[in-house]
Amino acid sequence: MWQPLLTPVDLYCERVGPQFWAEPVNALTNMAFLVAGLWGVREVRRRGTGIFAEILAWWVVAIGIGSALFHTFANHATVWADVLPIAGFTLAYTLFNLRRFLGMKWGKAIAIFFAFYAVTGLLTSAVPDWLRQASNGTTGYLPPFLALAFFGAWVAASGNRAGWYNLAGSAIFVVSVIFRTIDPLVCGSFPLGTHFLWHILNGLMLGVLLAAAARFGRGIGIVFPTPLLPYSPLYAARSRSTYCRMPPFLK
Numbered sequence: 001m002w003q004p005l006l007t008p009v010d011l012y013c014e015r016v017g018p019q020f021w022a023e024p025v026n027a028l029t030n031m032a033f034l035v036a037g038l039w040g041v042r043e044v045r046r047r048g049t050g051i052f053a054e055i056l057a058w059w060v061v062a063i064g065i066g067s068a069l070f071h072t073f074a075n076h077a078t079v080w081a082d083v084l085p086i087a088g089f090t091l092a093y094t095l096f097n098l099r100r101f102l103g104m105k106w107g108k109a110i111a112i113f114f115a116f117y118a119v120t121g122l123l124t125s126a127v128p129d130w131l132r133q134a135s136n137g138t139t140g141y142l143p144p145f146l147a148l149a150f151f152g153a154w155v156a157a158s159g160n161r162a163g164w165y166n167l168a169g170s171a172i173f174v175v176s177v178i179f180r181t182i183d184p185l186v187c188g189s190f191p192l193g194t195h196f197l198w199h200i201l202n203g204l205m206l207g208v209l210l211a212a213a214a215r216f217g218r219g220i221g222i223v224f225p226t227p228l229l230p231y232s233p234l235y236a237a238r239s240r241s242t243y244c245r246m247p248p249f250l251k
Contacts, residue, residue, distance in 0.1 A: 005076045006075050006076070012191045028072040038055075038057075039210070043057075071167065091113075094113055095113060136182075144173070
């Protein structure tokens with residue numbers, strides 16, 4: 001039953017066998033994600049940006065762990081540990097753009113979210129097989145790229161500097177995609193391959209996105225009055241209107 005999931009896969013130039021340590025450079029360069037994620041956690045906490053931004057930072061750590069599992073065990077089970085955290089972060093960061101950078105209500109944000117990914121999903125499915133194979137499967141990353149470019153332009157046009165971080169991330173992503181694409185093409189002359197550069201550049205790209213989240217993604221938090229005063233109608237009205245505000249993440 002579990003045997004198909006444990007079947008080894010060999011997708012990258014550096015791997016020449018099913019052994020655990022057959023991709024040492026590809027495995028070790030996942031440190032780029034761990035460094036970016038932990039730095040993001042520190043920045044979010046230092047700036048008090050909130051739980052939504054901190055979840056994104058820990059998500060980047062999860063990307064690094066999942067990718068490291070895939071580049072060590074390399075089977076049909078661990079490929080999901082590689083793919084799912086990336087997909088989850090892409091979706092979560094899109095919502096972060098809509099909610100925190102563009103200030104949308106949940107209803108409008110979710111409607112745009114589903115519409116955008118419906119369109120990008122159709123575009124990705126329309127990519128011809130020859131291009132998918134020629135790109136080493138990299139066309140599957142079309143939705144994340146379009147999300148960074150589209151929402152980056154939108155956020156920048158709104159006057160929020162976070163949009164420029166999104167656009168910078170999309171530019172870095174284009175370069176990293178090139179190295180992922182050419183990995184199988186350079187094996188003959190460069191056995192190490194170029195996939196490790198995909199890791200390093202994507203770690204940098206995610207660090208840029210977390211910097212935007214930490215610097216420009218602050219929400220309105222719950223603030224409690226201190227010291228507590230005796231109850232009065234005036235004080236109660238002030239508490240409801242001024243102090244007891246729910247954070248945008250929970251609204």
